Amino acid sequence: MAQVFQPRSNAIVRIVFIGGACLAVAVLVMAVAFSGSPYVTGAESVPQQPVPFSHQHHVGGLGIDCRYCHTSVDRSSFAGIPDTQTCMTCHSQLWTNADILAPVRESFTEDRPLAWKRVYDLPDYVYFNHQSHVNNGVGCESCHGRLDRMPLTQKKSSLSMKWCLDCHRNPSPELRPSGAITAMGFEDLSPEESGQLVAHYGIKTDRLIECMTCHR
Amino acid sequence: MSREQGQQLIPGDLTQRTLTSRIAGLVLDRRPRPGWRVGFVVSGLLTLVLLGGLAHLFTTGVGIFGINIPVAWGMPIVNTIWWIGIAHAGTLISAVLLLTRQPWRASINRLAEAMAMFAIVCAGIYPLIHLGRPWLAYYLLPYPDSLGLWPQWRSPLVWDFFAIATYLIFTTCFLYLSLLPDFATLRDRALGRGRQLFYGVLALGWRNSARHWARYEKANQVLAVVAAPIVVSVTGIISLDLAISIVPGFHFTIFPPYFVAGALFSGFATVSMLAIIMRSVFGLRDLITRRHLDYLGRMMLLFALVVGYAYSQEMFTAWYTGDEYYRYLMIDRWTGPYAPIWWGMIFCNVVLVQLLWFRNVRRSPLWLFVLALTSNLGMWLERFQIVFTSTHAEFMPSTWDTIWPTGWDWLLYAGTLGLFTFLMFVFVRLAPVVSMHDMRTAMRERSQPESTDHERARHE
Numbered sequence: 001m002a003q004v005f006q007p008r009s010n011a012i013v014r015i016v017f018i019g020g021a022c023l024a025v026a027v028l029v030m031a032v033a034f035s036g037s038p039y040v041t042g043a044e045s046v047p048q049q050p051v052p053f054s055h056q057h058h059v060g061g062l063g064i065d066c067r068y069c070h071t072s073v074d075r076s077s078f079a080g081i082p083d084t085q086t087c088m089t090c091h092s093q094l095w096t097n098a099d100i101l102a103p104v105r106e107s108f109t110e111d112r113p114l115a116w117k118r119v120y121d122l123p124d125y126v127y128f129n130h131q132s133h134v135n136n137g138v139g140c141e142s143c144h145g146r147l148d149r150m151p152l153t154q155k156k157s158s159l160s161m162k163w164c165l166d167c168h169r170n171p172s173p174e175l176r177p178s179g180a181i182t183a184m185g186f187e188d189l190s191p192e193e194s195g196q197l198v199a200h201y202g203i204k205t206d207r208l209i210e211c212m213t214c215h216r
Numbered sequence: 217m218s219r220e221q222g223q224q225l226i227p228g229d230l231t232q233r234t235l236t237s238r239i240a241g242l243v244l245d246r247r248p249r250p251g252w253r254v255g256f257v258v259s260g261l262l263t264l265v266l267l268g269g270l271a272h273l274f275t276t277g278v279g280i281f282g283i284n285i286p287v288a289w290g291m292p293i294v295n296t297i298w299w300i301g302i303a304h305a306g307t308l309i310s311a312v313l314l315l316t317r318q319p320w321r322a323s324i325n326r327l328a329e330a331m332a333m334f335a336i337v338c339a340g341i342y343p344l345i346h347l348g349r350p351w352l353a354y355y356l357l358p359y360p361d362s363l364g365l366w367p368q369w370r371s372p373l374v375w376d377f378f379a380i381a382t383y384l385i386f387t388t389c390f391l392y393l394s395l396l397p398d399f400a401t402l403r404d405r406a407l408g409r410g411r412q413l414f415y416g417v418l419a420l421g422w423r424n425s426a427r428h429w430a431r432y433e434k435a436n437q438v439l440a441v442v443a444a445p446i447v448v449s450v451t452g453i454i455s456l457d458l459a460i461s462i463v464p465g466f467h468f469t470i471f472p473p474y475f476v477a478g479a480l481f482s483g484f485a486t487v488s489m490l491a492i493i494m495r496s497v498f499g500l501r502d503l504i505t506r507r508h509l510d511y512l513g514r515m516m517l518l519f520a521l522v523v524g525y526a527y528s529q530e531m532f533t534a535w536y537t538g539d540e541y542y543r544y545l546m547i548d549r550w551t552g553p554y555a556p557i558w559w560g561m562i563f564c565n566v567v568l569v570q571l572l573w574f575r576n577v578r579r580s581p582l583w584l585f586v587l588a589l590t591s592n593l594g595m596w597l598e599r600f601q602i603v604f605t606s607t608h609a610e611f612m613p614s615t616w617d618t619i620w621p622t623g624w625d626w627l628l629y630a631g632t633l634g635l636f637t638f639l640m641f642v643f644v645r646l647a648p649v650v651s652m653h654d655m656r657t658a659m660r661e662r663s664q665p666e667s668t669d670h671e672r673a674r675h676e
Contacts, residue, residue, distance in 0.1 A: 004403060004412040010421060032360045041362075162364030169364075 041158035060148030137175035251497035262634020299339030305483015306332025311443035372457035465606025481519035485588035513578030564594025
């Protein structure tokens with residue numbers, strides 16, 4: 001009777017086994033890398049807005065404070081998108097004929113709000129409160145990046161749960177004094193100073209990682 | 217073990233060659249036996265019923281089950297525990313009988329191991345389909361996720377996942393290892409090129425050399441030694457799902473050994489049923505003898521007595537603690553809406569099983585089959601009363617409710633019974649239903665009763 005297998009069969013089986021194991025590991029690594037990539041999370045995306053508003057110009061160039069437009073950021077869960085009237089406080093006097101601002105004037109005369117696109121959209125099952133962050137030492141820059149360097153507003157974070165938890169598990173490196181919340185390019189504090197801020201704001205770090213903190 | 221008993225366990229008129237031919241023939245014959253065809257078709261249809269039920273479940277949601285607060289677990293968890301019990305006994309039977317060198321192991325260990333593997337598949341289905349969002353079941357895996365979370369170790373669901381996954385991996389290895397020499401035999405006996413390749417690949421290059429056998433023996437012993445702690449800890453974990461809570465009826469330190477005994481009881485019962493079915497479908501009455509059935513019946517009786525002792529301890533504890541909730545639970549079990557379940561359990565597991573004291577009952581395939589069936593039924597009722605009766609009337613009377621399984625519960629239960637049977641029937645057509653190499657060893661030991669372990673080199 002002829003042999004069922006050739007001597008090279010052993011090598012083939014070994015290659016299939018080892019290759020299969022390597023392939024499984026490779027697929028897993030790629031799946032993890034892909035699921036965390038900006039392509040999936042939308043980090044670094046730049047949504048198309050009705051008016052090409054430049055934070056770089058208004059924040060970096062003119063030095064307008066964040067709260068001038070995002071008025072409810074320290075009083076509400078929602079930071080607030082400025083209404084057209086806020087734009088018109090200046091633009092009724094400045095650049096009144098600029099083509100780029102035509103949608104703003106149109107919105108003002110027709111009394112119809114500008115439809116700004118949301119840049120940071122959390123899932124509905126996540127409870128997020130701006131007020132409790134900015135009043136407890138978390139600067140705007142920590143989540144939104146260097147807005148003073150953004151000609152168009154870019155989403156700077158993945159908004160994944162891991163991203164939230166990285167800070168909730170260890171908040172002190174992101175803390176700053178209350179006077180520097182809206183500052184851009186804030187220098188990191190020493191670990192001692194950060195530790196003092198945790199005590200200063202009365203942050204109960206063990207509470208920050210409970211499910212109920214964000215999923216209510 | 218006297219020589220006389222050994223001769224009864226192994227057919228005297230068979231030589232090693234004819235024995236191998238017969239068992240291999242069951243797999244290699246082109247035409248399956250009529251009994252096999254009937255079982256294959258019926259269980260295959262039931263498996264389709266399971267798939268249909270699952271499709272309805274996934275499109276509709278867990279509301280189709282008879283689960284509602286306060287009975288949140290319901291029949292899916294009853295069935296999980298029931299199947300896990302059957303599964304755990306399979307490996308433990310095979311491993312313990314191997315370690316204690318019981319010669320009657322040879323003709324039933326394959327059945328017991330296959331039963332373990334397919335029962336754990338059925339058990340694993342239920343916790344997943346009991347999830348509100350089963351498509352998120354992968355959250356149970358500790359994978360590098362974007363949530364920044366590892367599995368919640370305080371959740372019994374995670375324990376279930378790890379217990380069942382550990383067990384599935386272990387039992388697959390254990391079964392596959394013991395199949396290796398038999399796959400090689402089938403490879404050498406198969407006539408078609410396709411079958412030669414199929415069994416040849418499965419045999420992983422087994423050449424029957426002394427070195428292969430030495431490694432096989434060592435690996436098999438190691439796995440058998442590992443089996444006992446794995447089975448006891450895995451069954452213990454399943455019981456802790458319940459015992460960790462403060463609910464009377466769940467909160468009971470006797471649960472781990474109680475569940476292990478219950479698992480072995482239902483496992484021996486299921487092995488008996490499978491052995492009786494297989495010996496009549498495949499004509500193996502001389503390999504799986506009445507003496508084997510006798511031993512299986514004795515083991516069933518032993519563990520039935522342990523289970524009965526656990527019931528008595530549960531009642532004693534309820535009285536002795538003086539805890540009014542616990543006492544009420546027992547009275548509710550005897551007289552409440554689920555009382556028929558409790559009394560049915562006592563009838564099956566405590567009363568009826570006493571018939572196994574009689575040798576003629578143990579040796580009668582029909583009687584043993586009936587008693588094995590009622591024992592499995594009794595163990596199912598036991599899990600039902602644990603899950604339903606304990607939770608339907610808890611501490612707060614305003615939440616009391618009586619909840620019964622729905623038609624879909626029963627349909628999916630019938631479906632998993634079908635799946636289990638289907639997998640068993642497919643398995644026995646693809647692999648030898650009786651371990652050929654273990655039978656050959658048993659025969660050799662019969663002819664040389666004084667041989668030592670070292671001399672049992674298994675050259676053909």
